[in-house]
Amino acid sequence: MNLDFQEIKGTELLTYVEKNVLSMSSIKKERSMKKGIALLMQGDPILFVDGLDYVYVPGARAWEMRSIDEPVTETTVRGPREGFVETLRTNTSMLRRKIHHPKLHIQQMTLGEMSQTEVAIAYLY
Structure with a gap:
């Protein structure tokens, strides 16, 4: 046309x-x-x-990211070998996948007048 x-x-x-x-x-x-x-x-x-x-x-946000892997600086003997080294969205979804509890709350906010850094506070209550 x-x-x-x-x-x-x-x-x-x-x-x-x-x-x-x-x-x-x-x-x-x-x-x-x-x-x-x-x-x-x-x-x-x-x-x-x-x-x-x-x-x-358009709502097509995309970030370059790698697969979730063991952090190099934090070694563990037992437990999962995953670390919070990814994007905030990936890290919070990892928490939700691991902790299936209705009292898990994650509050996201933006801090910093200049940096506008996105942070999340996760807690159980």
Whole structure:
């Protein structure tokens, strides 16, 4: 299908792009540019469109990672040989797989004004 984009104006073009180009099911609009930049810094792809007061967030975050392995600096005699050396998401999912208890709580937050470091506190209560 050939389409002359010069003939399509304003919102018609946006509607076409949303329905035919951005066809991911998890795409969302973020109206806060500050939040959009924060999502970009956390690894989310962001689509900026000139003239719009929002950004598109496709929800396709991906990080390069390796398989879970024994940490080199921490040796154990007994028990699993896994360590928290991966991404925060991988580490928290490892905890959930190992501890099947309804009282396990994991609170995630961002610390640091400049670094915006994601941390998690895991506890049982």
